[in-house]
Amino acid sequence: MSAQKRDYYEVLGIAKGASADEIKKAYRKMAIQYHPDKNPGDKASEEKFKEVSEAYEVLSDDSKRQQYDQFGHAAFGAGRGGGGGGSYGGFGGGGIDLEEALRTFMGASGGGGSIFENFFGGGRSHNPNAPQEGADLRFDLEIDFEEAVLGSSREIRINVNETCERCKGAGSEPGSGRKTCATCRGAGQVVGGGGFIQFRQTCPTCRGAGQVIEKPCTTCHGQGLVKNKRTIDVKIPSGVETGSRLRIAGKGEGGLRGGPPGDLYIVLHVREHEFFKRNDLDIVCEVPVPFYIAALGGEVHVPTIHGGAELKIPAGTENGKVFRMKGKGITSPRYGTGDQHIIVQIEIPQGLSGKEKKKLEEAVDVLTEKHFPLTQKMLKAAEKFYEHKRALEKE
Ligand SMILES: [Zn+2]
Ligand SMILES: [Zn+2]
Known part of the structure; x- marks a missing residue:
């Protein structure tokens, strides 16, 4: 855990004895100020956002707050096993990640499929006769690795409360007041x-x-909203990852009495790929290399997200060696392009016939001890170990 981790109360700018309401107010104000949607690409704001979310996550929960008051950050550190709160995993050294912070934010704004309702925009007006903005909605979308990396477009169908056409969201039968x-x-x-x-x-x-x-609208029964199935085209930009959120303006719940509709937030979840793994903008991929190519040098075919490529394998390449293919990673409009890392996995021939084995034996006849330095090193080290062991046993 980093030594300079700030006190949670200090982070939110509140006193130690702050009420639950004061904590929520302070968090809300700061979370909105530093929210990634309001500060796109600003890493410092993102850090702040995560910091306040973490502080809120602890201080808004009575039992976590009690633990924190008693033990400080150590309450959630690695060294504290088995005790107290139980289900709480703790933030270890690195604090919480952005995805968690966004979840905290969503939880704090009411949840229930409708986010930001109380936080952003007009929200619920105090005057029940005034125009009211529609609630923002959240839709969770699972996408393939390829779609996340290369971008794609999707059609989604959602159920949404739309402004009633008949009464324009007023709730009263046209002509009546x-x-x-x-x-x-x-x-x-x-x-x-x-x-x-x-x-x-x-x-x-x-x-x-x-x-x-006076007379409720016959279509919406006075609600001002009617449930509708809506089809929406979602453009997924390249470089998104699990937790990325896309905002589709005006596609949330309908407004009332002339208020504008809310927004729709698509939260993305990326499925795992069979052989590509992602590390930020880099792609990591294990590639089998036939043992004779590893020994003699040659080329192997490697898949990249941009298509197939040939990778030169120098003679004497060992298992687990990593090669970097520059610029073959993910392109993000915001952060540039990553690389692909190839991890060599040497493949040994399977299912040799008697005749094939004989030929292979003849071929490897040229090899001697000096061609296998790792084996020699191991044998020497093992000899030392046995000697030491014998000496100890004599004592
Ligand atoms: Zn009344
Ligand atoms: Zn109506």
Whole structure:
């Protein structure tokens, strides 16, 4: 764990005794300020975003916060085994990654398939008669490795609440208006409780609006929204990875009373590939090399995400040797192009016939000890070990 890890309270700029509400407020403010969507390509903001998310993740959870108050960062460090919180894996040394931070952010903004609703944009208005922006939506999309690396386009079908055509999201039958709520007589609040304890609460009939719809719209039954299946074309740019999010403006839930629709966020999940592995913008791939090519030198065919390529193998190439093919990695519009790394996996012939074996024996006849330095080294080291062992056993 890094020594200069900052105190979580300090990170959020709050006092040690801060209430849950204060913690959430502080986190919300900073998370929005440093959110990657607002600061594209800005690594410093991303770090900040991760830092505040990590702090919030701990301080917003009573049991984690208690542990943190008691043990500090050590509560979640590697050295603390078996005790306390249990399910909490801890952030070890490196803190949380961006994907986790985004999840925290989504969790904090309400979850339930509709994100940012309370955080970004207009959100829920205080005046129930005012235009209201539609909620943002989240859609999880699984894509192939190839699609992530090269980009692609996809058609997705989602169920979404759209603004009702008939009433334009007003909820009232066209031509009809609103009337004063009978329950609260237009105040928007009613007095509840009994005896000595009385309190004011939002009117349950009009939900604080003071007015109710005279005649509910026959299509949406006064909701202002109707469920619809919608087909959306999603352009996936090259270089995306699991956790990458695509924002499709205006394709979220419909707005009410003339408010604009929300946005749709596509969260990507990339399937594993059979032989390509990804490391940032680099591609790593294990390639079998016949033993005689490894010994004598030659060329082997290697797949790259850009197509097939030939790789020169120098004579005497050992198993596990890594070759780098420059510029054969992933291209990201933002961060450039990576390389491909080839890990040599020497292949030994299988299923030799008697005749073939004999020929091979004749061929390897030219080889002597000096052609196998690793074997010689091992034998020498082993001899030393036996000597040492014998000496110890005599004692
Ligand atoms: Zn309607
Ligand atoms: Zn009312």
